[in-house]
Structures are given as structure tokens and as C-alpha cells.
Amino acid sequence: MNDISHAEFRRRRVRRLKRIIVTAFFIFMTIPLALAIWLGCRLYTTSNELAEITAQYMVQLSITDELNDTLDERSAEADELKDKLNEAYDRMAEMEADNEGSDVQDVRDIGDFKxxxxxxxxxxxxxxxxxxxxxxxxxxxxxxxxxxxxxxxxxxxxxxxxxxxxxxxxxxxxxxxxxxxxxxxxxxxxxxxxxxxxxxxxxxxxxxxxxxxxxxxxxxxxxxxxxxxxxxxxxxxxxxxxxxxxxxxxxxxxxxxxxxxxxxxxxxxxxxxxxxxxxxxxxxxxxxxxxxxxxxxxxxxxxxxxxxxxxxxxxxxxxxxxxxxxxx
Ligand SMILES: [Zn+2]
CATH class of the missing domain: 3.20.20.370 (Glycoside hydrolase/deacetylase)
Known part of the structure; x- marks a missing residue:
């Protein structure tokens, strides 16, 4: 009777050990695997986001380039207009000065006292x-x-x-x-x-x-x-x-x-x-x-x-x- 129960006890212990080993094996295999899958997914979505951001950046870059070009064009136009305006100022000033010159003719009689x-x-x-x-x-x-x-x-x-x-x-x-x-x-x-x-x-x-x-x-x-x-x-x-x-x-x-x-x-x-x-x-x-x-x-x-x-x-x-x- 004693021998039987002793053998039974050992079998149970072996079964328990097996269960523990299988469970441990399962846990140690599953966690890294789940982690790997999760990281893989993250990497996938992040690289997708990155690709999207890069695409957006490229679009912004081309818009900026375009704006810079327009700005350059506009400032060249502004410079040209400024030159024209200055020329016009010069001409107007000259005309004004010439007009004043004719006023001077009118007052020529004043200041004649030798x-x-x-x-x-x-x-x-x-x-x-x-x-x-x-x-x-x-x-x-x-x-x-x-x-x-x-x-x-x-x-x-x-x-x-x-x-x-x-x-x-x-x-x-x-x-x-x-x-x-x-x-x-x-x-x-x-x-x-x-x-x-x-x-x-x-x-x-x-x-x-x-x-x-x-x-x-x-x-x-x-x-x-x-x-x-x-x-x-x-x-x-x-x-x-x-x-x-x-x-x-x-x-x-x-x-x-x-x-x-x-x-x-x-x-x-x-x-x-x-x-x-x-x-x-x-x-x-x-x-x-x-x-x-x-x-x-x-x-x-x-x-x-x-x-x-x-x-x-x-x-x-x-x-x-x-x-x-x-x-x-
Ligand atoms: Zn004054």
C-alpha cells in the first residue's frame, strides 16, 4: 500500500513539473513573440506616418519654392516700379524748378538797385x-x-x-x-x-x-x-x-x-x-x-x-x- 501511494505521488510530481515546464516554455515563447508582433505593427504604422509626413514636407517645400519664386518676381517688379517712380520724381522736380524759374522772371524788377x-x-x-x-x-x-x-x-x-x-x-x-x-x-x-x-x-x-x-x-x-x-x-x-x-x-x-x-x-x-x-x-x-x-x-x-x-x-x-x- 505504501509502495503504491509512493509511486502515485512521484507520477503526480512529474506531471506537475511537466505542466510547470510547459507553462514556463509557453510564457517565455509567447511574450517575446507578442512583443515582436506589436513592435512590428508599430514600425509599420510609424513608417507609414513618416512617409506621409515626408510627402507633406515635400509638398510644402515645393509650395515654398513657388512662393519664393513669386516673391523674387514681385520684388524685381517693385524695384522696376521704384526706378520708374524716381525717374518721374526727377522729371516732376525739374518741371517744378523750371516753373519757379519763370516766377523768378516776374520778380526780376525787384532787386535792381545799383x-x-x-x-x-x-x-x-x-x-x-x-x-x-x-x-x-x-x-x-x-x-x-x-x-x-x-x-x-x-x-x-x-x-x-x-x-x-x-x-x-x-x-x-x-x-x-x-x-x-x-x-x-x-x-x-x-x-x-x-x-x-x-x-x-x-x-x-x-x-x-x-x-x-x-x-x-x-x-x-x-x-x-x-x-x-x-x-x-x-x-x-x-x-x-x-x-x-x-x-x-x-x-x-x-x-x-x-x-x-x-x-x-x-x-x-x-x-x-x-x-x-x-x-x-x-x-x-x-x-x-x-x-x-x-x-x-x-x-x-x-x-x-x-x-x-x-x-x-x-x-x-x-x-x-x-x-x-x-x-x-
Ligand atoms: Zn518756411
């Missing part, structure tokens, strides 16, 4: 001071000539030293309104007087010189003033102020930028027609070509016989587009 047989030329700079004032002063110093600056109050707050430099370096300083805003300065006589006092006081306090000469914004012949210009001229005369217009325009106020060469030609072509030539130029941050033209203008004038360059004073022969009444 006294000492010497032609007097007055270089005047409006609307300053500006970033160019220093450069203009250096050029004037280089040639040893004095000019006239009709200043506004625009730089008053930030650059008072520019007003002082004009006076300290021996040039004339005149008024050209404080604000230079036509609608404000010319709104009515009271506004004009207020603005006039403001610029006169400012120049006087800043430079120590009380100015006695004035240039109207737009000149005394401007057609934009809402106030009768005769009234304003008379007011200045009563204040002991002489106003000055010009009989030669550099044309640098043109909306279309003029070349330095064009400005020089505009200034020089009519100087010989006057015994007293007042040349209008601008001291403004956007008028770099005026500064560029200045040495050539001065040289051209100094080359003329019996001609000198002078600063405007109260006693200078007044060049006026509109006659003022006599100062008492």
Missing part, C-alpha cells in the same frame, strides 16, 4: 535750425562768408545751442514765425502778433540779439493766409521790423527731392540778373542735398566779378514781393 557797383548776394536759410545747421555753418566758415537764418521755434525746447551758434559765428538771425503752421500764424492778426512776439522773445532771450528782420512763412506773397497780408506787413513796419522775401529760389522746398546739382543750377542761373540777389534755401532735416549743393553755390557766386556775399541786416535793400509802407 549803388556801389558791387552785386550783393544774400544766402538765406529758412525753417531752421535743424540737424544740418552745424554743417551749414562749417561750410560758410570754410569760405569766410556770412549768411542769414530765418528761424522758427521748432527746435527751441531741445536745441537752443543751435540758435546761439548762428549768432556766435557772425551770421544774421531773423524770424520766420514760431510755429510755421500757416493755419495758426495767419488765422487772424492777433494770432500773428502772438506768434511774432513769441519768436522775437525766444531769439532775444536765447541769443542775446533782438532780431529786426522777418520772413513770412510762404513769403509775403503767399496765397494761403486767412488774414490780409498788407495788414501784417504794416504791423511789422510799425514794430520797426523789415521783412524780406527772395528773388532767387533754390527750389529745395519742392515736394520731390531735388539733386544737389539741380539746386546749385537753380541758385546760380539768375544771380547775374540782379544787383541784389536774395537766394532762398532751407535748413531742414530732409534737405540734405541743399547742404551738399552749398559749396558749389558759394564757389559759383565768388567766381563772379564784382560780387560779394553778405548777411541781411535791417539796412539791406529790402527784396519784397509786396511793397511795405516806409519805416518812420
Amino acid at each position: 549803388d556801389d557797383g558791387i552785386r550783393h548776394v544774400y544766402l538765406t536759410f529758412d525753417d531752421g535750425p535743424s540737424i544740418y545747421t552745424g554743417k551749414i555753418l562749417d561750410i560758410l566758415d570754410k569760405y569766410g562768408v556770412k549768411a542769414t537764418f530765418f528761424v522758427t521755434g521748432e527746435e527751441a525746447e531741445t536745441n537752443p545751442e543751435r540758435y546761439r551758434a548762428i549768432v556766435e559765428r557772425g551770421h544774421s538771425i531773423g524770424m520766420h514765425s514760431f510755429t510755421h503752421v500757416y493755419s495758426d500764424v495767419y488765422k487772424n492778426k492777433d494770432n500773428f502778433i502772438k506768434d511774432f512776439n513769441k519768436i522775437r522773445d525766444y531769439i532775444s532771450e536765447t541769443t542775446g540779439v533782438t532780431p529786426e528782420i522777418y520772413r513770412f512763412p510762404g513769403g509775403s506773397s503767399n496765397t494761403v493766409s486767412a488774414t490780409d497780408m498788407d495788414e501784417l506787413c504794416d504791423y511789422l513796419t510799425d514794430e520797426g521790423i523789415v521783412y524780406f522775401d527772395w528773388n532767387i529760389s533754390s527750389g529745395d522746398a519742392s515736394h520731390y527731392p531735388l539733386s544737389a546739382d539741380r539746386i546749385k543750377r537753380n541758385c546760380l542761373k539768375n544771380v547775374a540778373n540782379f544787383d541784389n540777389a536774395v537766394i532762398l534755401m532751407h535748413d531742414v532735416s530732409t534737405k540734405g542735398t541743399t547742404v551738399e549743393a552749398l559749396p558749389g553755390i558759394i564757389e559759383g557766386i565768388l567766381d563772379m566779378e564784382d560780387t560779394e556775399i553778405l548777411p541781411i541786416t535791417k539796412d539791406t535793400v529790402p527784396i519784397q514781393h509786396r511793397k511795405s509802407k516806409e519805416i518812420e
